[in-house]
Amino acid sequence: MRRIDSKLPLVGTTIFTTMSALATEYNAINLGQGFPDFPMDKSLTSLVNAAMENDFNQYAPMPGLPALREAIAEKVLLCYGTLINPGTEVTITPGGTYAIYTALTTILNKGDEVIVLEPAYDSYVPNILVNGAKPVLVPLDPSNFSINWDAVRNAVSPATRAIIINSPHNPTGAILREEDIIQLTHLVEEHDLFIISDEVYEHLIFDGRPHLSMLKYPRLLQRSFVCFSFGKVYHCTGWKMGYCIAPEAMMKEFRKVHQFNCFSCHTPSQVALASYLKNPSAYLELGSFLQKKRDHFTDLMSTTRFNLLPSYGSYFICASYGRISDESAAEFAIRLTKETGVATIPVSAFYQDGFDGKLLRFCFAKKESTLETAVAKLQKI
Known part of the structure; x- marks a missing residue:
């Protein structure tokens, strides 16, 4: 067989795929990958259905x-x-x-x-x-x-x-x-x-x-x-x-x-x-909608040993775990998924050289009940 000369020889499976698969394997709450677990606006799905019907x-x-x-x-x-x-x-x-x-x-x-x-x-x-x-x-x-x-x-x-x-x-x-x-x-x-x-x-x-x-x-x-x-x-x-x-x-x-x-x-x-x-209100009100989730998650996490950094936008907030472990971020994220049942993303994965600032990325674009259940698990650490 003719060999493929890879254009990305150092690239493997992304951390998002890895951590999401790990979350599935251990039935962990996935606060890693950036997707909501709450439904989108039914009126928008209705518009898509109507377009197909028409x-x-x-x-x-x-x-x-x-x-x-x-x-x-x-x-x-x-x-x-x-x-x-x-x-x-x-x-x-x-x-x-x-x-x-x-x-x-x-x-x-x-x-x-x-x-x-x-x-x-x-x-x-x-x-x-x-x-x-x-x-x-x-x-x-x-x-x-x-x-x-x-x-x-x-x-x-x-x-x-x-x-x-x-x-x-x-x-x-x-x-x-x-x-x-x-x-x-x-x-x-x-x-x-x-x-x-x-x-x-x-x-x-x-x-x-x-x-x-x-x-x-x-x-x-x-x-x-x-x-x-x-x-x-x-x-x-x-x-x-x-x-x-x-x-x-x-x-x-x-x-x-x-x-x-x-x-x-x-x-x-x-x-x-x-x-x-x-x-326009559907996008103009989005910031306040997600800010409530950020603030709720921040309040919940204040009862844990994690230290949250400021987040001014996106689905995400980063947290230091220095008071908990001196493991690498990747090692700690994997252990957290397996032992605690909460999946995150190590921020070191966003550096090409794997620079490790001992930070995890959490996605707070989730239902309040999801965040509460996840933090209840994190409180036990």
């Missing part, structure tokens, strides 16, 4: 259903005060991760470099490597996961093509500040860089803080691929529906890649989402 079951246009792209443009204007062209600057994708991959594939050539801020969502580095490019890893400040812009500037080389930005941040719940926007603007303009902006948690943001989207800043938007997820917004992660927004010339190239990969996305879902987006 025979919207054939291919949608390659860029996405026009009505959905128009609804997205209206949402962008409402949220960020920015006019975008739904015909030429929006493409519907099968999830946010796909949008990120396609954006990177659009711009990268062999030998290019991309700045990645760690800890980082696990798809970024493989996406870069499979395109023959090099990830240049810059650690966030481990005390509060802020961006060290001096370190970022020092990481730029003549080969640097782009920087990946993620806010609200997975796995830490950190968010961009206005100072970060200023620094980012100087950096990308000085070195003529693209921005891949992962904003899948755009509406999962807490404490009255604003989401500083690339869509708000014309100087940043003109060089950005901004990637979003309907799954995170509407509690339907299994739908794998998202979209990308970029300037027309950049989107033209993005669609060249997209049309020969996915081509088009699930039509009934697009029909339903186009209608559902006409109700």
